[in-house]
Amino acid sequence: MSNAAAASQTSDLTTPTPALWLELNRLEANIRSMHGHLHALGVTLRPHLKTCKSIDVARLLLAAGAERFTVSTLAEARYFLAHGLTDLLYAVGIAPGKLAQCSALMQAGLKLTITLDSAAAAKAVAEAANRHACHYRVLLEIDCDGERAGFAPDAAALIDAATTLEKSGCHVEGVMTHAGGSYHCHDSDCLQRAADNERDMTVAAAERLRKHGFAAPVVSIGSTPTAAFAHDLSGVTEARPGTYVFQDLVMVGLGVCGLDDIAISVLSEVIGHRAGPGELVVDAGWMALSADRGSAERGLDCGYGLVCDVAGNVLEGLLVKHVNQEHGVIAHRDGRPLEMHKYPLGCRLRILPNHACATAAQHAGYHVCDSSVDTGMYWERCTGW
Ligand SMILES: Cc1ncc(COP(=O)(O)O)c(C=O)c1O
Structure with missing residues (x-):
């Protein structure tokens, strides 16, 4: 016009x-498009609800086949549990001061998974597990691109943390990463490389855990740019994009x-x-x-x-x-x-x-x-x- x-x-x-x-029609189209793409790659969606923070949007995701979700705050966890979502990953490195709230949420019926990325955090979770008699479910965060946080896939501390957790009765579910570096890409080749790298680093970390005797069934990746540009997610079990439901000018700039x-x-x-x-x-x-x-x-x-x-x-x-x-x-x-x-x-x-x-x-x-x-x-x- x-x-x-x-x-x-x-x-x-x-x-x-x-x-x-x-705009409802655009929201529905964005959901259809990402879910169709990831479904074709054989990966389960665990959409990140930090973007929408709305049960009404989550209901559209449920209708599109999502069964588990990701949150970025415990307020989201409480809110979505109150609205009937019972399988949530809290995907921010756990603060020891939040572990009592996590136990309370689990007692209230939430299948909650937490994340951590250091031996110190594993020790804090193990201690809280004893204190609260709570067997936390944990994903170990992997740093796939030096952008934010996580264990290097080959770090000794990764195995140490898993050992500490399992000794305390916690469950090491596997690994997760967020390819924040993909946001710095300027073309589709770079985005595809970021998606491949995200997959390779997490799969390598999970295989290492398995070699050390941990089952590590979950390999969780997640960002809208890498999810959109992924073409082969062999070895990955779930993806956690969030922004795709609304999209924005950053995503337009990235292509x-x-x-x-x-x-x-x-x-x-x-x-x-x-x-x-x-x-x-x-x-x-x-x-x-x-x-x-x-x-x-x-x-x-x-x-x-x-x-x-x-x-x-x-x-x-x-x-x-x-x-x-x-x-x-x-x-x-x-x-x-x-x-x-x-x-x-x-x-x-x-x-x-x-x-x-x-x-x-x-x-x-x-x-x-x-x-x-x-x-x-x-x-x-x-x-x-
Ligand atoms: C741990 C984690 N997973 C998934 C996402 C979703 O990524 P995006 O906003 O690119 O959809 C984020 C975003 O910050 C995140 O921090």
Whole structure:
């Protein structure tokens, strides 16, 4: 759609702004596409719910065949358990101070798996296992690309940790990794190499554990870019992508999806005009968009988000150039002044997120829409830790 057409859209929508807009048809298509791809590669999905933090989205994942899930906080674990999800992996290295909460969740019926990546953490879990009479299920985190955390697949500490855990009655389920380095790729060859490397490193670590007598049945990988670009996952048992349900501008920059696949956006309203530079002011600042600048590193720098009309058509060249807490400044990418009369006070615009998890986290829930029409459904999100 042309920018001129957008101008006429002083929409009569009543949804208060700023609001998190979720396009149901795009969400469903993203789920279908990733699940079909991984199913064809013979891998079970354990979707990461940190992106959506919503039981309504999780229900769509269940309907698509997912049976177990990943979470990034114990608040998510409590919330999803309360809504009937009973098999969850808490995929952040365990803090000793959280082990009592983990035991309580397991006693409440949750099949909880925790992760750790050091001999010290294994010792802390073994001690808590004795203290709470609790046989924790554990995945050992492998560092596949030097990006964040984990054992090297050939580290002596990997075997030591597994030994400490099993001696205390805990269950070493296997290994997991997150190929965070894939986010730095600039082309599909790099992404395929990252996917192969993620597989090879985790499979090697699991085989090493098996050689030392541990069953290690689970080999868990996970990131949206590597899951999307994987072509052979031999030896891997499950994948944990999360961002794919919504997609975002970082994923567009990586070549994982197109702009038309992004399922969430922030509905905002023009609240003023900066006549000098020819810019718009909208009621969506970093509190509504997040301050994430992830797209700057990849492909095209999208500022704090790309701008669409209410129907979701991208307005060529328009981006959020600057944010304050509740104000966003929209400008043309090349600095040319915008024609203000096309965007009168009250004109509604939608802003695509750099990083879906970060933008969604600024909101209490989703206004579920069918393209430009609010269905009236509101899906709450879980918050806190
Ligand atoms: C441990 C772990 N697993 C899976 C994921 C999902 O990756 P993505 O956000 O690329 O879908 C993440 C993301 O941070 C993660 O930390």
